[in-house]
Amino acid sequence: MGSNDSIAWGLTNAYASTFDFIRTKEPITHWPVHQEMIKVRKLLGGYDTVELNIPVSPWGPVVSTQEENLAMRWVLQLP
Incomplete structure (x- = not known):
């Protein structure tokens, strides 16, 4: 499913x-x-490029909702 220079992972x-x-x-x-x-990918062909800005806390990426920040x-990001 995925890998980087240090590890690989699957299902x-x-x-x-x-x-x-x-x-x-x-x-x-x-x-x-x-x-x-x-x-x-566009529905009728071609691609758009979208910029995604992800806040990163000491614990990892932050997912925001209207009520709270998570x-x-x-585990695989830990040293």
């Missing part, structure tokens, strides 16, 4: 508890932002 990763969501009280503007450019800590 068996989905059967274990490998990540936690941590509620954060700090606003998302408190953390540095990781920027990704993603190609999105940091996702993934």
Whole structure:
């Protein structure tokens, strides 16, 4: 399913508890932002490039909802 320079993972990763969501009280503007450019396929052909800005907390990337900010800590990101 995926790999990087250090590890590889497959579907068996989905059967274990490998990540936690941590509620954060700090606003998302408190953390540095990781920027990704993603190609999105158009319905009638071609691609658009979309900029995705992801706040990164000490625990991992931050997922925001209207009610709260959740940091996702993934076991494979730990040293």
